[in-house]
Amino acid sequence: MTEVLRSALQHVQQREVERRDVLRLLGMSAAATAGLPTLTQFASAQDVALASAVIAGKSDDMIVHNDRSGVMETPLAMLREHRITPKDILYIRNNQILEPQGRSTDGASLEGWTIELRGAVAFPRVVDATTLADLPQEEVTMVLQCSGNGRSFFARAVQTRGTQWQHGGMGQVTFRGPKLSSLLETFDPPLNPSGDVRFVTAEGADAPDEGASRPDFEHSMPMQDVMDKAILAIEMNGEPLSGAHGGPVRLVIPGYYGTMNVKWVHRLRFEASESNNVNQIPRYRIPNDPIEPGTPIDYTFDNSTPNWRQRIKSTIFAPLNEAQVSAGDVEVHGVAWNDGVVGVTEVQISTDDGQTWHAAELEAPTGGYGWYEFRSTVNLPAGEHRIWSRAVDERGNTQPINGAILWNPSGYEWNGADYVDVVAS
Ligand SMILES: Nc1nc2c(c(=O)[nH]1)N[C@H]1C(S)=C(S)[C@@H](COP(=O)(O)O)O[C@H]1N2
Numbered sequence: 001m002t003e004v005l006r007s008a009l010q011h012v013q014q015r016e017v018e019r020r021d022v023l024r025l026l027g028m029s030a031a032a033t034a035g036l037p038t039l040t041q042f043a044s045a046q047d048v049a050l051a052s053a054v055i056a057g058k059s060d061d062m063i064v065h066n067d068r069s070g071v072m073e074t075p076l077a078m079l080r081e082h083r084i085t086p087k088d089i090l091y092i093r094n095n096q097i098l099e100p101q102g103r104s105t106d107g108a109s110l111e112g113w114t115i116e117l118r119g120a121v122a123f124p125r126v127v128d129a130t131t132l133a134d135l136p137q138e139e140v141t142m143v144l145q146c147s148g149n150g151r152s153f154f155a156r157a158v159q160t161r162g163t164q165w166q167h168g169g170m171g172q173v174t175f176r177g178p179k180l181s182s183l184l185e186t187f188d189p190p191l192n193p194s195g196d197v198r199f200v201t202a203e204g205a206d207a208p209d210e211g212a213s214r215p216d217f218e219h220s221m222p223m224q225d226v227m228d229k230a231i232l233a234i235e236m237n238g239e240p241l242s243g244a245h246g247g248p249v250r251l252v253i254p255g256y257y258g259t260m261n262v263k264w265v266h267r268l269r270f271e272a273s274e275s276n277n278v279n280q281i282p283r284y285r286i287p288n289d290p291i292e293p294g295t296p297i298d299y300t301f302d303n304s305t306p307n308w309r310q311r312i313k314s315t316i317f318a319p320l321n322e323a324q325v326s327a328g329d330v331e332v333h334g335v336a337w338n339d340g341v342v343g344v345t346e347v348q349i350s351t352d353d354g355q356t357w358h359a360a361e362l363e364a365p366t367g368g369y370g371w372y373e374f375r376s377t378v379n380l381p382a383g384e385h386r387i388w389s390r391a392v393d394e395r396g397n398t399q400p401i402n403g404a405i406l407w408n409p410s411g412y413e414w415n416g417a418d419y420v421d422v423v424a425s
């Protein structure tokens with residue numbers, strides 16, 4: 001069974017989406033499926049492992065998209081229950097083979113873990129991870145979001161390849177650990193990457209998917225942001241960092257997409273150029289200029305940008321899509337966020353498909369990298385309604401009504417204005 005079909009079926013089981021959405025995800029019309037077994041028959045035959053069988057400690061209510069490497073999504077109804085997403089329901093996205101420590105949400109031990117520093121540094125150094133706990137600690141509450149989160153919505157234009165995430169390829173977590181810059185200062189003399197270093201490349205210790213000759217998982221990020229923001233996280237949500245989420249040590253860069261937060265980090269390279277690893281190019285990039293949905297593109301360093309800083313976005317937590325609500329005043333609640341470089345200033349709500357908008361009440365997170373909570377009341381007469389939300393930040397960045405203007409072949413960085421369809425009676 002294809003990955004998209006499996007995940008669609010799981011969604012049916014989770015009652016997250018209706019039959020017509022499943023057909024849309026599959027790119028089928030109802031007519032095209034005539035004569036095929038019903039979705040319920042498919043669902044009972046589906047053979048995706050439960051979340052806890054893939055990663056011990058994960059909730060079986062999670063939507064498992066891939067049970068081999070471990071890719072799982074948090075249903076929105078669960079995500080919205082917590083201000084800080086607990087580790088048993090936090091989404092998981094692995095690209096490579098799942099190493100033993102990645103198979104559990106237990107905290108991983110720092111004993112025996114090392115991180116190598118090399119590239120344009122005076123000489124390579126190996127850091128014993130246990131020493132990270134002795135450095136000054138930084139704590140950051142931030143949105144961890146896969147750059148593929150919301151990918152399924154590109155199918156409103158042309159379906160894109162990859163896991164058909166809905167809203168739950170994200171969570172809000174608190175990471176803690178020393179800043180990478182403070183580690184560099186501990187050396188005598190301090191380790192100062194030389195002048196032409198423009199990127200830091202972080203390598204994960206997880207084994208490549210198709211044999212040892214294949215490239216590892218690594219990403220390059222601009223040196224300045226890494227020096228200003230990155231921490232070597234050894235704790236998450238007040239506990240030793242879970243093995244499943246990159247423990248014992250993860251490079252965490254607040255405001256950046258999840259993929260740049262390299263798990264199981266065991267090497268950092270200070271270099272003049274971006275890595276040409278497959279995960280840096282052509283994967284995990286989007287075109288600099290809009291392209292027509294459905295068209296391919298040959299990525300170069302010049303015509304595209306990695307999934308670095310998160311685009312401004314909002315997600316409606318309540319009411320849920322397809323909810324039945326009582327006609328009259330209806331509470332709308334959700335979260336908004338951006339890359340944390342400037343503040344989110346407003347979340348706007350529309351019930352007339354964007355002709356008019358009104359501002360919701362907004363509560364800013366501490367630190368600026370977390371979720372802004374928004375609340376509003378809309379008055380809905382009996383009938384069908386679509387409730388929209390879009391966030392605006394200090395730079396005037398906002399979310400497009402037609403999210404497909406950012407269409408790209410791998411469906412990264414969806415940030416279309418969010419909506420839910422409800423029936424008021
Ligand atoms: N070493 C390593 N780091 C990784 C990945 C990976 O496959 N290997 N996946 C990345 C991607 S695409 C995402 S979205 C996040 C997911 O983090 P999580 O599994 O802790 O939720 O980890 C990132 N870091």
Ligand SMILES: [Mo]
Pocket residue numbers: 093145146147148258259
């Ligand atoms: Mo991701």
